[in-house]
Amino acid sequence: MTKILLVEDQPTAAAYLSKGLKEEGMVVDVAHDGPDGLHLLLTVQYDLAILDVMLPGLDGWTILETARRAQRQTPVLFVTARDAIDDRVRGLELGAEDYLVKPFAFSELLARVRVILRRNERSPATSEPTVFELGDLRVDLLKHRATRGTDRLELTPKEFALLSLLVRRSGEVQSRTVIADLVWDMNFESDTNIVEVAIRRLRTKLDDPYSVKLLHTVRGVGYVLEVRN
The missing domain is CATH 3.40.50.2300 (Response regulator)
Structure with a gap:
């Protein structure tokens, strides 16, 4: 029970x-x-x-x-x-x-x-840990610290909140509505691109400098953090 x-x-x-x-x-x-x-x-x-x-x-x-x-x-x-x-x-x-x-x-x-x-x-x-690892990504929720390999990712509070949500639910696709609700406390509207902008900015720090990409778009559904072969 x-x-x-x-x-x-x-x-x-x-x-x-x-x-x-x-x-x-x-x-x-x-x-x-x-x-x-x-x-x-x-x-x-x-x-x-x-x-x-x-x-x-x-x-x-x-x-x-x-x-x-x-x-x-x-x-x-x-x-x-x-x-x-x-x-x-x-x-x-x-x-x-x-x-x-x-x-x-x-x-x-x-x-x-x-x-x-x-x-x-x-x-x-x-x-469930307070430190999450995915590939060479390591996210420490209590210390508010994220790294890829030996590189520390310099994230804004909202970028870290977004990454925290995705890494804690790695492998699960998160819709734009869920992301907007949990990270920005707002109802998602189709003409609002705040989620897409935030994802793009996070990618420039999380993925762009590295050969292995972790943050993926599932078209028409949302975004997922996972290691793909």
């Missing part, structure tokens, strides 16, 4: 989300402040943690960073009223799976929870 940790300081919201998740057959532990949430995350095995960002005692970012340093790799979904792009980028860089801005419909939360759970059925959370 799926076990969820919900860390939410607003009692009404916590009760509502907990009730909905339990009705879907999940076991839910609730913490109302940062220290209690961190304690549970470090001592109990969960399939997913849903963290608010602004919490009494410790914020959600600190909880996630502390857990990762303690080698606890439970997938994390942030839910928060903070909708600034920099906040979303920070969460992704720390290793969060997704970031949902309040207010949201429970159906949207449930859909994202199910996507994360399906993904981690293929790759258990206990084995």
Whole structure:
């Protein structure tokens, strides 16, 4: 049975989300402040943690960073009223799976929870690293550092967030809609080329100087990071 940790300081919201998740057959532990949430995350095995960002005692970012340093790799979904792009980028860089801005419909939360759970059925959370390697590419999420071979890649925060998303889901094609939503907190529109521009800029640093290309376009679908023969 799926076990969820919900860390939410607003009692009404916590009760509502907990009730909905339990009705879907999940076991839910609730913490109302940062220290209690961190304690549970470090001592109990969960399939997913849903963290608010602004919490009494410790914020959600600190909880996630502390857990990762303690080698606890439970997938994390942030839910928060903070909708600034920099906040979303920070969460992704720390290793969060997704970031949902309040207010949201429970159906949207449930859909994202199910996507994360399906993904981690293929790759258990206990084995997920904070350092990812693909060919000669190495990405350290905690140190905010990416290298190819001995060369350090000088990336902007958004470029690193984009690379982090792609490397954590290497081999899986990411649509423009998903990329725009997770990296820029925007709904993708067909006449917006922000994703294509960002991909092009990332390629100039990630692939152009090297003979082996890692970032590939899947026409009509999106982009994927993988080693191809």
